[in-house]
Amino acid sequence: xxxxxxxxxxxxxxxxxxxxxxxxxxxxxxxxxxxxxxxxxxxxxxxxxxxxxxxxxxxxxxxxxxxxxxxxxxxxxxxxxxxxxxxxxxxxxxxxxxxxxxxxxxxxxxxxxxxxxxxxxxxxxxxxxxxxxxxxxxxxxxxxxxxxxx
Numbered sequence: 001x002x003x004x005x006x007x008x009x010x011x012x013x014x015x016x017x018x019x020x021x022x023x024x025x026x027x028x029x030x031x032x033x034x035x036x037x038x039x040x041x042x043x044x045x046x047x048x049x050x051x052x053x054x055x056x057x058x059x060x061x062x063x064x065x066x067x068x069x070x071x072x073x074x075x076x077x078x079x080x081x082x083x084x085x086x087x088x089x090x091x092x093x094x095x096x097x098x099x100x101x102x103x104x105x106x107x108x109x110x111x112x113x114x115x116x117x118x119x120x121x122x123x124x125x126x127x128x129x130x131x132x133x134x135x136x137x138x139x140x141x142x143x144x145x146x147x148x149x150x
Contacts, residue, residue: 006120007032008095008110010088013080014041025080027087033116040111044069047087050109059100064093095120115142 009030016026026041051066067086073079094100107117118138 005032005034006095006116008088008091010084010091013084015075015080023075025075025083027084029091029110031110031112031116033112036116038111042109044074044083044087046109047090050105053105054094054100054103057103057105059097059103061097061099063097063100064090066090114138115146118142 007030009032010027011030013025013027015023017023024043026043027047029040029042031038031040047066048069051063054063067083067090070079074083094106100106101120104117110116121138
């Protein structure tokens with residue numbers, strides 16, 4: 001992923017209330033794909049789900065550690081800021097793992113469109129002609145789909 005300028009940050013966390021009035025923290029993920037920026041909010045439980053799914057898939061890499069869950073004091077400003085930074089580091093570490101980049105789970109979590117996902121997948125492709133041909137076909141489809149939407 002060092003060859004592709006995809007930037008993933010968590011610039012802030014926001015405290016929200018559910019429909020039943022319970023407070024929770026949402027981490028705002030900002031994805032900058034060569035100037036196309038989009039934001040998605042995710043709760044810690046969604047990060048935990050992502051981590052569990054990646055582990056279940058038994059990818060050929062060592063996954064970074066997810067920050068631990070904390071029940072009491074998890075709304076304290078210092079804790080939220082520390083966890084925000086840890087979650088940002090977690091996402092950036094995932095993006096350095098070719099098996100994770102190749103898998104669709106991270107892209108689904110980020111709610112990334114096909115054009116955002118296909119180029120990093122292509123750059124992290126295995127060194128075989130068949131895999132490269134498949135990635136090039138995906139890239140061509142994504143470009144064509146994008147052109148058709150305009």
